[in-house]
Amino acid sequence: MYVILLGPPGxxxxxxxxxxxxxxxLAHVASGELFREAMSSGxxxxxxxxxxxxxxxxxxDELTIKLVMSRLEKPDCEFGCLLDxxxxxxxxxxxxxxxxxxxxxxxxKVLFIKVSDEELLxxxxxxxxxxxxxxxxxxxxxxPKEAGRCDKCGGELYQRSDDTPETARNRLGVYFRETAPLIxxxxxQGKLVELNGDKSIDEVGVDLIGALR
Ligand code: ADP
Ligand code: ADP
Ligand code: ZN
Numbered sequence: 001m002y003v004i005l006l007g008p009p010g011x012x013x014x015x016x017x018x019x020x021x022x023x024x025x026l027a028h029v030a031s032g033e034l035f036r037e038a039m040s041s042g043x044x045x046x047x048x049x050x051x052x053x054x055x056x057x058x059x060x061d062e063l064t065i066k067l068v069m070s071r072l073e074k075p076d077c078e079f080g081c082l083l084d085x086x087x088x089x090x091x092x093x094x095x096x097x098x099x100x101x102x103x104x105x106x107x108x109k110v111l112f113i114k115v116s117d118e119e120l121l122x123x124x125x126x127x128x129x130x131x132x133x134x135x136x137x138x139x140x141x142x143x144p145k146e147a148g149r150c151d152k153c154g155g156e157l158y159q160r161s162d163d164t165p166e167t168a169r170n171r172l173g174v175y176f177r178e179t180a181p182l183i184x185x186x187x188x189q190g191k192l193v194e195l196n197g198d199k200s201i202d203e204v205g206v207d208l209i210g211a212l213r
Contacts, residue, residue: 007113031086056170113197
């Protein structure tokens, strides 16, 4: 089963992905994490992506498609995966469709997590991420048991440099311009399920699992 988590920055895609991928035994493929890994390793691709990520712009399709499609060729994605943060443009969605079609695969379902703008900015400004396992926390709505430490792996928590109010607002604009058109793209394919992401983490989790059963 190939599932896409679609939604604005801060919608809760990363938060919910852990639970979904465990429940359905799906590999979690998060494009933002792939870029952050590439940037911290100092690879050529990481260097090329950095200026876009830092400004809250999308990395150009050509680079992004290459990165994610090669990740999808790994054995853990052979029978399915959970895509988080990809596709984010119509060009990426079309590349995914045609790449899958060539291998007799398809996107099965697209879960669209809808959240109000004020709530998104609140979430992004209070987000802390584990340096080792990338689990997201929130100062207010989802704090770790011990300040600054990941509950799951004990890793150190940090705030992403692109979660500043200014960059976050820019990312929301980019989302509405470039990514929101995918809502009708997948609706027209009959694959879209829309969920209310303003609810609590647990409630959204129950709704998402229900939508996949
Ligand atoms: P968030 O979790 O806040 O939605 P991500 O971690 O998914 O953010 O992405 C962080 C940054 O990485 C984006 O702002 C963008 O610069 C880059 N990025 C991630 N996924 C994509 C994509 N599919 N296309 C282009 N750029 C991407
Ligand atoms: P995305 O991957 O879509 O950008 P994240 O999963 O990183 O979003 O969540 C953004 C922030 O909001 C994190 O700090 C997370 O702890 C918090 N968060 C996620 N879901 C909820 C929710 N339903 N209610 C309140 N806070 C949430
Ligand atoms: Zn961790």
